[in-house]
Amino acid sequence: xxxxxxxxxxxxxxxxxxxxxxxxxxxxxxxxxxxxxxxxxxxxxxxxxxxxxxxxxxxxxxxxxxxxxxxxxxxxxxxxxxxxxxxxxxxxxxxxxxxxxxxxxxxxxxxxxxxxxxxxxxxxxxxxxxxxxxxxxxxxxxxxxxxxxxxxxxxxxxxxxxxxxxxxxxxxxxxxxxxxxxxxxxxxxxxxxxxxxxxxxxxxxxxxxxxxxxxxxxxxxxxxxxxxxxxxxxxxxxxxxxxxxxxxxxxxxxxxxxxxxxxxxxxxxxxxxxxxxxxxxxxxxxxxxxxxxxxxxxxxxxxxxxxxxxxxxxxxxxxxxxxxxxxxxxxxxxxxxxxxxxxxxxxxxxxxxxxxxxxxxxxxxxxxx
Amino acid sequence: xxxxxxxxxxxxxxxxxxxxxxxxxxxxxxxxxxxxxxxxxxxxxxxxxxxxxxxxxxxxxxxxxxxxxxxxxxxxxxxxxxxxxxxxxxxxxxxxxxxxxxxxxxxxxxxxxxxxxxxxxxxxxxxxxxxxxxxxxxxxxxxxxxxxxxxxxxxxxxxxxxxxxxxxxxxxxxxxxxxxxxxxxxxxxxxxxxxxxxxxxxxxxxxxxxxxxxxxxxxxxxxxxxxxxxxxxxxxxxxxxxxxxxxxxxxxxxxxxxxxxxxxxxxxxxxxxxxxxxxxxxxxxxxxxxxxxxxxxxxxxxxxxxxxxxxxxxxxxxxxxxxxxxxxxxxxxxxxxxxxxxxxxxxxxxxxxxxxxxxxxxxxxxxxxx
Numbered sequence: 001x002x003x004x005x006x007x008x009x010x011x012x013x014x015x016x017x018x019x020x021x022x023x024x025x026x027x028x029x030x031x032x033x034x035x036x037x038x039x040x041x042x043x044x045x046x047x048x049x050x051x052x053x054x055x056x057x058x059x060x061x062x063x064x065x066x067x068x069x070x071x072x073x074x075x076x077x078x079x080x081x082x083x084x085x086x087x088x089x090x091x092x093x094x095x096x097x098x099x100x101x102x103x104x105x106x107x108x109x110x111x112x113x114x115x116x117x118x119x120x121x122x123x124x125x126x127x128x129x130x131x132x133x134x135x136x137x138x139x140x141x142x143x144x145x146x147x148x149x150x151x152x153x154x155x156x157x158x159x160x161x162x163x164x165x166x167x168x169x170x171x172x173x174x175x176x177x178x179x180x181x182x183x184x185x186x187x188x189x190x191x192x193x194x195x196x197x198x199x200x201x202x203x204x205x206x207x208x209x210x211x212x213x214x215x216x217x218x219x220x221x222x223x224x225x226x227x228x229x230x231x232x233x234x235x236x237x238x239x240x241x242x243x244x245x246x247x248x249x250x251x252x253x254x255x256x257x258x259x260x261x262x263x264x265x266x267x268x269x270x271x272x273x274x275x276x277x278x279x280x281x282x283x284x285x286x287x288x289x290x291x292x293x294x295x296x297x298x299x300x301x302x303x304x305x306x307x308x309x310x311x312x313x314x315x316x317x318x319x320x321x322x323x324x325x326x327x328x329x330x331x332x333x334x335x336x337x338x339x340x341x342x343x344x345x346x347x348x349x350x351x352x353x354x355x356x357x358x359x360x361x362x363x364x365x366x367x368x369x
Numbered sequence: 370x371x372x373x374x375x376x377x378x379x380x381x382x383x384x385x386x387x388x389x390x391x392x393x394x395x396x397x398x399x400x401x402x403x404x405x406x407x408x409x410x411x412x413x414x415x416x417x418x419x420x421x422x423x424x425x426x427x428x429x430x431x432x433x434x435x436x437x438x439x440x441x442x443x444x445x446x447x448x449x450x451x452x453x454x455x456x457x458x459x460x461x462x463x464x465x466x467x468x469x470x471x472x473x474x475x476x477x478x479x480x481x482x483x484x485x486x487x488x489x490x491x492x493x494x495x496x497x498x499x500x501x502x503x504x505x506x507x508x509x510x511x512x513x514x515x516x517x518x519x520x521x522x523x524x525x526x527x528x529x530x531x532x533x534x535x536x537x538x539x540x541x542x543x544x545x546x547x548x549x550x551x552x553x554x555x556x557x558x559x560x561x562x563x564x565x566x567x568x569x570x571x572x573x574x575x576x577x578x579x580x581x582x583x584x585x586x587x588x589x590x591x592x593x594x595x596x597x598x599x600x601x602x603x604x605x606x607x608x609x610x611x612x613x614x615x616x617x618x619x620x621x622x623x624x625x626x627x628x629x630x631x632x633x634x635x636x637x638x639x640x641x642x643x644x645x646x647x648x649x650x651x652x653x654x655x656x657x658x659x660x661x662x663x664x665x666x667x668x669x670x671x672x673x674x675x676x677x678x679x680x681x682x683x684x685x686x687x688x689x690x691x692x693x694x695x696x697x698x699x700x701x702x703x704x705x706x707x708x709x710x711x712x713x714x715x716x717x718x719x720x721x722x723x724x725x726x727x728x729x730x731x732x733x734x735x736x737x738x739x
Contacts, residue, residue, distance in 0.1 A: 020656050028663055039670045041680040042499040048679070088537055090713035091703070094679070114531045121539030122706045123547045125416065126677055131534035132506040138532040139513075158488045161495035162462065169498050169680075188662055192655050199654075280567035283658045284397055287559065291666060292405065297412055301675065303500055306414045314408065329465070332496050339464055 003211055007219025011193065015223060025189075029181045029231045033238050036177035040301060041169040044129050049073040050093035052084055055103035062145070063115075066137045067097065072130075088120050095119045095130055107145075163332050174243030175331045176300040178235055179324040182258065183265040186228040187290040190269030191282035193220055198277035206362070213362035217355065221266045228262035239331075248330040253340050257326040260347040264319040265290065267354035274361040294320035322346040373590065380594030384568075388598050398564065398602050399609070402556040406610050409552045410545040410618050417503045422446040423458045423470030430478035436489070439515040440471065445507045462494055469493040469504055538623075538707045545618045546706050551674030553610040554697045557633070559665045561603050561640025562647070563658065568595055569648035569736065570657040588737040596641050603637045614705075624704025625711065632718055635725040636697040642728025649735035667692075674698045693724040 015021060049067060053060050067073045078087045084096035098116040100106075106113040117134050119127045164171050197203040206216050239245035248254060272285040294300070297307065298320035307315055315321045322343035329335045329343075337344075388395060422440065426433050441448045449467065452458040458470040472490040480487035491508060495501035536542060569592075611629070614620040622629075643664065648657040669675070671685060672694035678686055689695050696717040703709035703717075 018656070020651070021659065024659055024663055032666055035667055035670045035685075039681050039685050040676045042676055043502060044677070044680060046679050085537065089707060089709055091699075091709065112531060114533055117532055117534045119534055119536050120707075121536035121542055122702055123677055124536075124539055124542040124544045125547070127536050127539070128416070128542060129502070129506075131536075132503075132510075134532050134534060136506075136509065158490045160490070160492045161501055162492055164495040164498060164501070172496055172498055184666070188659070192658070196655060279654055279658055280563065281394065281397055283567075283662060284401075284560070284563060287563065287662065287665070288401055288405065291669075292555075295669075296409060296675065302413065303417065303497060305419070306416065307412045308414075311408060311412050314412070328496055333463065333465075335463060335465075 003215045004219040004222060007211065007216060008222040011220055011223040015189075015227075021189075025185060025227055025231070026234065028185055029235050030238060032181045032184065033174075033177050033235050034242065036180050036300075037170050037174035037243055040173050042125060042301070043169050044072050044126055044133070046074045047072055047095060047126070047130060048076045048093040050078045050084060050087050050096040051075050052078070052096060052098045054101040055099050057104035059104035059107060059145075060099045063099065063103070063141055064097075066141050066144075067134075070133065070137055072133050084118050088118060093120075094126070097134075170243055171332065172328075173300070174239060175245070175328050176298075176324045177243075178232075178239065178327050178331075179261070179298065179320050180294060180300060181235055182228055182231060182261060182323075183290045183294055183320055184286075185231060186224045186262050186265040187269035187272075187286045188283065189224045189227065190221065190266040191273040191286045192269075192279055193224070194270045194273030195277060195279040195282040196273075198273070199279060213359045214355075216362060217267070217270065217358040221263070221270060221355075224266045224269075225259070225262045228265070229258070232258050245331055246334075248334050250330070250336045253326065253337055253344075254330045257323060257340065257344055257347060260344070260351045261319055261323040263351040264347060264354050267351065267358055268319070271354060271357045271361065274358060289318070290320075294318055297321070298324050300324055316346070317350065319347055319350045322350070376584075377590050377594055380591060381597055384595055385598050388602075394564070395602065398560060398606060402560065402606050403609055403613055405556065406549060406552055406613055407617060410549045410614070413548040414544050416544060417500050417507075418445055419447040420445060420468045420500075420504055420507070421449045421466065423461055423467040424448060424451045425453075425455050425458050425470060425472040426451065427455075427475045428473045428477040432478040432481055433473045435519075436473060436477070436515055439518065440511055443507065443511045443514075446511075459492075462492065465494075467494070468500070469508075471508075543619075546620055547702075548675075549614045549618050549620060550701045550705055551672075551698055553607070553614060554636070554694060554701050555669050555672070555674050556610065557603055557607045558636055558640045558694050558697065559669065560606065561599070561637050562644035562661050562665060564599050564603075565596060565641040565644030566648040566657040566661045567644075567654060568599065569645045569732075570651065570654045589733055592645065592733050592736050596645070600637055600641065603640075604633060607633045607637075620705055622705050623708035626704075628700060628711070628714060628718065629704050632697055632700040632721055635718070635721040636693065638725040639693045639721065639728045642725065642730075642732045645732035646728065646735055649732065649738070668694050671695065672698050690720075693721060693728075696721040696724075 051064060051067075053064065064075070068075055076093050078084075078092060078096075082090075084098060087093055088096055096118045098118070100113055100115070103113045103115070115138070117131065119130050121127045197206065209216075211219070236245060268289060269282070269286055272289075273279075273282040276282045276285065293314065297315045298304075298318050299315065300320070304312065304315045304321060325343040326340045326347075329340050333339070424437055424440075426437060440446055450461065452461070452470070455472055458467065458472070461467050462470060470492050472492075474488065474490065477487045477489070489512075493501050493504050539546060611620075615622065644661055647660040647664065651657040651660055671681075671689040671692045673689065674694070678689050678695070681689070699717045700714055700721070703714050
């Protein structure tokens with residue numbers, strides 16, 4: 001134990017001397033939390049909608065009002081004489097709504113005019129959502145104006161949205177952001193800490209010292225886990241201020257999960273440093289695992305269930321997948337230990353595996369007495 | 370000029386040989402981006418299927434069973450469980466066993482029989498706002514189908530206004546195209562800055578920079594020679610990525626190929642410029658890499674590669690104009706999936722090349738100052 005602390009102390013001395021590192025360690029989580037929380041969102045807002053009203057009657061304008069009032073659309077102008085295909089191709093709008101001539105006459109006669117919506121399908125998720133939203137606006141128009149004689153009797157939905165009644169995106173992404181931020185910096189620091197020893201050649205001293213492999217690994221990791229905990233406090237305070245975090249009724253769940261998560265993050269980074277032995281490769285590895293894969297496959301952005309089963313295992317070996325689950329469970333649903341048992345066990349297993357990987361890497365090289 | 374070429378070639382040879390010895394870096398630059406592209410192309414799919422639906426049928430009448438049948442026929446829902454009481458369904462949702470549940474009240478059949486509106490209660494787990502919104506859409510459609518089948522639907526009633534959606538460029542709504550084009554651009558750009566910053570600072574750290582400064586080569590030539598092998602590698606990465614995307618994901622290429630090439634070159638230069646610039650302000654390789662690492666996530670998140678820029682709050686939309694990757698993503702999507710005309714893309718190309726020139730010049734100037 002004393003040896004582990006001594007190793008951690010040595011790391012602390014090194015860390016303290018690097019002013020830039022300290023500044024980054026505080027600044028990076030703050031900036032990233034805000035970016036992750038606010039910039040990522042799949043829910044559409046302010047989609048530029050080009051309007052081609054060839055009817056231009058009171059009824060067609062009243063039809064357009066429905067789109068103007070929806071927060072999802074922002075009606076934009078198109079150049080005179082520009083066809084809808086061209087306008088979308090030029091990137092002037094994401095969709096075009098075309099109201100045919102004689103819309104009002106046909107609607108009042110009960111002929112049932114057809115309105116066309118052209119959607120830019122490049123982003124297929126947004127395109128599908130736009131189609132659905134347009135249907136809903138159209139339905140409400142039909143009901144409002146009682147064109148087509150709405151039948152009085154029908155089944156209607158009375159919806160309640162649990163846990164996030166405002167369908168607020170910052171709430172969802174702001175909580176997931178905690179997981180994204182807390183893996184990035186610890187893994188990075190871990191990777192740099194070990195890779196540097198190889199580059200400077202000081203790793204020989206670790207091989208030759210009487211420290212066992214496990215002691216060296218734990219001692220090195222300890223400091224970065226403590227830094228991670230400081231980051232947790234910073235991020236949580238920011239979350240309370242910006243993303244309406246509340247302290248869960250059982251904070252131990254989150255705390256234990258965070259410690260396990262930091263363990264796996266730091267050891268993942270250190271293992272990469274050990275394996276590559278140079279800083280730039282190690283950092284690229286961290287960028288891949290802790291940034292890109294965690295951002296896109298951990299369930300932060302899309303539900304893990306959407307990933308085809310053949311490659312879903314990649315999600316399961318990412319610690320972020322399990323941690324994001326625990327964070328959302330305890331911060332948004334305020335669920336206790338029971339619902340978080342499985343992700344917690346997974347985090348535990350991953351932390352131990354990454355630790356073992358490090359110990360094996362070190363033991364291979366260490367001098368035998 | 371000839372002297373310049375000779376010196377440039379000599380220095381480039383040195384860099385290439387160094388790079389050849391560092392085979393790890395070359396492999397790392399070429400293989401993971403390709404693999405990652407394939408994984409993401411397959412894995413990323415915001416479409417929601419098999420929503421776990423719970424049912425509480427308090428009515429227990431032929432009408433309610435009919436309604437339940439119309440829900441379970443829907444491919445988007447997987448009926449996992451039926452509950453006798455609402456509390457049980459609530460508990461199941463709390464334990465994350467359900468995504469949504471439907472409660473059919475006792476008076477469902479009676480209301481319908483009397484010609485009144487029958488309310489069906491739905492509870493959706495809305496933690497993920499996007500999924501919740503999609504679930505709402507599915508339910509509404511399932512309900513419309515039910516109403517239509519039973520002759521109560523206003524939308525199908527004769528003479529109602531109808532909306533028909535046509536999806537341009539991507540009529541099959543292939544999701545992978547959006548992500549593959551985004552990831553391709555991200556990988557190229559952030560690898561450029563990371564590798565360049567490592568290379569630029571390496572000589573300083575090992576002390577060999579003194580030797581370089583003693584040679585007749587000028588700093589500009591040095592920088593050029595240092596970055597050209599990386600530049601070539603990055604272009605190779607970009608073309609491999611495009612090839613993979615076209616072969617595996619059937620990504621179309623409708624637009625002008627030269628636009629793709631030119632924007633790729635500009636983006637690589639801008640990325641290298643950022644890397645070198647950060648390297649010159651830092652004292653060690655570690656600091657350089659840390660700074661680059663700090664700059665890359667904002668560049669990625671604001672570029673619109675993973676989520677549409679329109680969805681961001683205004684201030685982030687403004688900030689995204691400062692992100693060179695944003696322009697690359699727009700151009701790549703513009704020339705592959707769409708056939709966007711040059712008149713629509715040129716502002717993006719102009720911005721990207723301005724970034725390339727400015728960033729690369731600043732980095733050359735900073736590099737000289739050392």
